[in-house]
Amino acid sequence: MKKVRVRFAPSPTGPLHIGGVRTALYNYLFAKKHGGDMLLRIEDTDSARFVSGAEAYIVESFKWLGIKIDEGIGANNEGEFGPYRQSERKTIYKKYVEQLLDAGLAYIAFDTPADLEAKRNEIANFQYDASTRSQMKNSLTLSAEEVLQKKGTEPYVVRIKIETGNDIVVNDIIRGEVKINSSVIDDKVLWKSSDQLPTYHLANIVDDHLMEISHVIRGEEWLPSAPLHVLLYQYLGWADQMPKFAHLPLLLKPEGNGKLSKRDGDKLGFPVFPLEWKDPKTADISSGYRESGYFPEAVVNFLALLGWNPGTEQEMFSMDELINSFSLDRVSKSGAKFDYEKGKWFNHNYLQKESNEVLANLFVDELKEKGISIDLSKLATIIGLVKERTSFISDLWEQTSFFFQVPNVYDEKTVRKRWKEETPGLMNELIILLEGIEDFSSQSTEDIIKAWITDKEHNMGAVMNAFRLSVVGAPKGPHMFDIISILGKEETITRVKKAIDTIKV
RNA sequence: GGUCCCUUCGUCUAUCGGUUAGGACGUCUGGUUUUCAUCCAGGAAAGAGGAGUUCGACUCUCCUAGGGACUACCA
Numbered sequence: 263m264k265k266v267r268v269r270f271a272p273s274p275t276g277p278l279h280i281g282g283v284r285t286a287l288y289n290y291l292f293a294k295k296h297g298g299d300m301l302l303r304i305e306d307t308d309s310a311r312f313v314s315g316a317e318a319y320i321v322e323s324f325k326w327l328g329i330k331i332d333e334g335i336g337a338n339n340e341g342e343f344g345p346y347r348q349s350e351r352k353t354i355y356k357k358y359v360e361q362l363l364d365a366g367l368a369y370i371a372f373d374t375p376a377d378l379e380a381k382r383n384e385i386a387n388f389q390y391d392a393s394t395r396s397q398m399k400n401s402l403t404l405s406a407e408e409v410l411q412k413k414g415t416e417p418y419v420v421r422i423k424i425e426t427g428n429d430i431v432v433n434d435i436i437r438g439e440v441k442i443n444s445s446v447i448d449d450k451v452l453w454k455s456s457d458q459l460p461t462y463h464l465a466n467i468v469d470d471h472l473m474e475i476s477h478v479i480r481g482e483e484w485l486p487s488a489p490l491h492v493l494l495y496q497y498l499g500w501a502d503q504m505p506k507f508a509h510l511p512l513l514l515k516p517e518g519n520g521k522l523s524k525r526d527g528d529k530l531g532f533p534v535f536p537l538e539w540k541d542p543k544t545a546d547i548s549s550g551y552r553e554s555g556y557f558p559e560a561v562v563n564f565l566a567l568l569g570w571n572p573g574t575e576q577e578m579f580s581m582d583e584l585i586n587s588f589s590l591d592r593v594s595k596s597g598a599k600f601d602y603e604k605g606k607w608f609n610h611n612y613l614q615k616e617s618n619e620v621l622a623n624l625f626v627d628e629l630k631e632k633g634i635s636i637d638l639s640k641l642a643t644i645i646g647l648v649k650e651r652t653s654f655i656s657d658l659w660e661q662t663s664f665f666f667q668v669p670n671v672y673d674e675k676t677v678r679k680r681w682k683e684e685t686p687g688l689m690n691e692l693i694i695l696l697e698g699i700e701d702f703s704s705q706s707t708e709d710i711i712k713a714w715i716t717d718k719e720h721n722m723g724a725v726m727n728a729f730r731l732s733v734v735g736a737p738k739g740p741h742m743f744d745i746i747s748i749l750g751k752e753e754t755i756t757r758v759k760k761a762i763d764t765i766k767v
Numbered sequence: 768g769g770u771c772c773c774u775u776c777g778u779c780u781a782u783c784g785g786u787u788a789g790g791a792c793g794u795c796u797g798g799u800u801u802u803c804a805u806c807c808a809g810g811a812a813a814g815a816g817g818a819g820u821u822c823g824a825c826u827c828u829c830c831u832a833g834g835g836a837c838u839a840c841c842a
Contacts (some may be wrong), residue, residue, distance in 0.1 A: 273842045277818050286794095387768060389838080419840050436770070444839095446770050450797055454840045486771055486837040509772085512835070516778080521835075567791090571780055575790050594780075596773045597835060604779065604792045651804040661804085676802080726801035738803040751831070 264476050266298025268648025269334070271466065273305045274316035277539035278323050279524045279550065280514040280600070281481065284565045287481045288510060290329045291566070291588035298476070299332040303469060304347045305461045305514040317543055323536040328581055343473040348465045357421050358468050358498060359453045359724045367497045369450060370409060371400035372418050389448040392426045412489050413455075420453040422463075422494070430489040435508040435590045442489045452492055463487065467494045470505055479508045479590070480527075482597075483521070511569050512597040522600055532602040536561065555654035556605075560612040564605045568598045578611060611654035618642035621649060625658045632659075634666045644748060647740040661739075665748060668757060672765055676737045680727040686762045688725060689732060691718075696755050705749040711743070732761030 270286040271280060278286075292301040300323070303562060304317055313330035321336035338403060345351055362368035371390075373381075377399065395402055400421070401409045428444040454463040460468070467747065487587055495504040512521040515530065524532050528549055538550035546692045551561050563579050571594075572579075572587040579587070613621070621641040629636060648661040672681075695714050699707060715725055730742055739745060746754040 271842090275842075305842065308778090311841065358824090371840090373840095378839085387838090389769090417840085421840095440771070442771065448838080450842050456840070461840070466842090481836090482772065483836055508782075511773080514835075519834080568779070575781085575815050577791060594773095598780090599778060601792065607792055648804090650806080666777090721801095723801055730802055734802085736803080738800095740804090742801070 264474075265298040266293055267301065267474055267476050268293045268298065268479055269301040269303050269470070269473065271303045271305045271469075272320055273308065273311070273312060274320070274539075275311045276313050276316055276443075276524055277535045277537070277550075278320050278528075279522065280535050280536065280551075280565070281522050283323065283327065284513060284568060285445065285479065285481055285510055286324065286329055287327070287562060288570070288588075288590075288593070290328075291585050292477065292479060292590060293332075295588050299550045300330070300333045301334040301341070301343075301475075302336050302346065303334050303472060303473070304349075305462060305465065306347055306349045307461060307465050309349070309457050309459070313542065318539060320722055321687050326552055327536060327562055329562075338473065348469065349459065350464070351469070352458050354472070355453065355465055355468055355500045356458070358464070362422070362497055364418065365497070366423070368420050368422050369412065369449075370418050370453075371395075371396075371398060371421050371449075372404075372412050372416055373399050374417075389526055390421065391424060392445070395421075395423075395449060401693070417454070417456045419451045419455065420672045421449040422452050422490070422497070424493065430492055431486040431490055431509060432441075432485075434485070435506055436511075436593050436595060437509060440485065440488070444489070444493070447490055447493070452489075463490060463494065463664065463682065467491055467498065468499075471495070471498070471500050471503065475505045477508060482509045482512050487511045507726065508593070511594055512516070513568060514597045514599045516600050516602065521597070524659055526687040530602075532600075532605070555656045556609050557612040557616070560605070560609040563612075564608040568592055568600070580747055606653050613653060613655075614650060618646040618649065621645045621655065621658070624655050628655075628659060629666070630664075636666070640748070647744050657766065664734045664736075665745070668760065669733075671735060672731055672761065673736040676727070676731050677765055680724070680731055680737075681765050682724070685724070685728045689728060689758050689762050692725065692729065693755055693758055696758075697753060702751045704741070704743040705722070707746060708743040711736075729758070731765075732758045 269288040270289050272282060290300050292298075301321070306312055317335065321331075321743045324331060324336060331337045333339075333343070334346035340346060359368070363370070378390070381394075381398075384392075390398065397403075404412070406539065424447050425445050428443040429441050430440070430444055430447075433439045434440055435467065436708060450463055451461050459465075466708065488509065492504065495501050515518065515522055515524070515526065517530075522534060528534075531553050533549040533554055533648055534551060535548055535550045539551040541548075552558070559580065562584070566575065566579060566584050566588075568745045570588065572594055573592055576634070601663050619642045620636070623646055625645065626636070626638065626641060629641070644662055644665050648658070652658055652661055692711075695711065696707075710723075712722075715722055716721075726742060730737065730739065733742075733745060734750070749757070
């Protein structure tokens with residue numbers, strides 16, 4: 263059996279969006295599952311839409327996500343099938359264009375964009391195909407001399423010549439047999455003289471063949487042109503070596519209609535890109551999963567389950583586990599709406615699995631920016647107390663700020679509910695008690711304070727809620743005694759005193 | 768408009784002719800907790816509609832409806 267070789271072949275027209283990431287991921291999982299190679303090829307045959315920085319962005323995205331490129335752009339060793347940028351393969355394509363032309367399977371067309379536009383206006387549903395090409399300006403309708411003369415002076419394109427009335431069958435791993443009649447396919451442009459470059463269709467087939475791609479795994483948006491690609495393999499004489507196709511279901515917008523696209527940017531309320539992207543022309547910034555605080559493992563895990571499932575009830579998967587379980591026949595056929603809430607849940611789970619030390623390292627910079635310096639091991643202890651209530655590193659500040667800052671305001675609602683006339687007196691008594699405690703560990707303070715409450719027949723809620731309000735400033739946070747053991751005796755007492763002085767009944 | 772693809776809880780999905788149609792996210796209720804959150808337990812929630820095949824259909828076939836993709840000298 264042929265070695266498994268798959269490719270991800272983006273066009274560098276901007277950042278990679280999340281649907282593209284999933285396509286790349288499935289390619290990667292499939293390749294690794296079968297001991298094959300994952301190639302990255304850049305399809306930059308549209309010079310007009312090229313965006314600088316896009317290629318580097320794509321490479322960096324994969325690096326962040328843990329999708330390793332074995333060959334091509336972004337690989338450690340590019341590999342022997344290069345170059346891997348289509349713009350650098352001009353001479354290669356030219357040869358096959360000539361081959362098709364010589365065999366009469368393609369022809370030269372001189373119709374200008376304006377000509378075509380006029381035709382489209384004139385004839386409803388105009389299509390450049392067997393039924394219309396005789397009315398157009400091409401090597402089928404012009405004399406050989408005319409063609410030769412025009413070729414020297416006018417821009418032209420090469421179009422595939424499609425015969426009518428043949429059923430073309432695409433065997434798709436996910437969808438089974440898809441049959442389409444050649445009559446409905448138009449004579450697609452294969453090559454343009456203006457930039458000496460092929461269009462996607464030709465370049466893609468030539469490269470996949472030359473690079474010995476075994477499986478083409480791509481988005482469903484390519485399904486309609488798959489028959490054309492099959493035809494092209496036949497025309498080029500490579501039918502018996504044609505790769506297998508798998509057309510993936512699309513990632514859809516959460517709100518009902520349409521596929522997720524680059525243009526959605528931040529309009530949907532969540533990132534559609536793996537990494538933050540700054541548009542080089544407009545300087546617009548689109549948010550990325552990395553910058554939004556996602557763990558790459560969570561993004562990968564979440565994305566993998568959008569359109570594929572293992573057939574078991576397992577939901578948490580490391581990359582290795584995904585590779586192990588992945589199979590194209592468990593990819594679903596229908597599009598998946600992107601559920602951002604579930605993405606958050608995945609991140610929550612990954613954050614819980616992360617060690618306090620690692621989280622402290624990720625959080626410490628944010629503290630520095632706020633002018634707070636703290637010992638990393640102490641920070642790790644604090645994070646250990648609050649991490650289960652967070653989903654993102656960025657949630658940490660909200661949960662820990664009171665460890666670093668004395669409360670300036672006291673939550674109004676709580677004041678009304680928990681700070682009664684007798685509270686200051688109660689808190690003063692508590693201060694005296696606190697001052698006498700020598701072992702200020704969580705367990706020790708808990709034992710002593712609870713014993714005192716019982717002894718004096720105080721109301722547990724009345725004491726503890728006021729105590730929390732004094733120290734934290736709000737009715738939130740972890741176990742009270744854990745908090746004060748970290749703050750220490752002095753700081754705790756200072757805060758209670760301040761609360762007594764500040765809060766007016 | 769044409770061609771192609773798709774259709775199970777709000778969402779992601781399991782089911783490969785016989786199930787009380789299962790799980791997860793979200794949601795609701797209760798419990799734990801001195802607070803908030805977490806966590807735990809429980810609940811509500813689905814086979815688009817119609818024909819057919821079959822002893823039996825969510826599962827197979829057809830029609831209808833709905834959704835989606837494509838329809839460029841873009842990928």
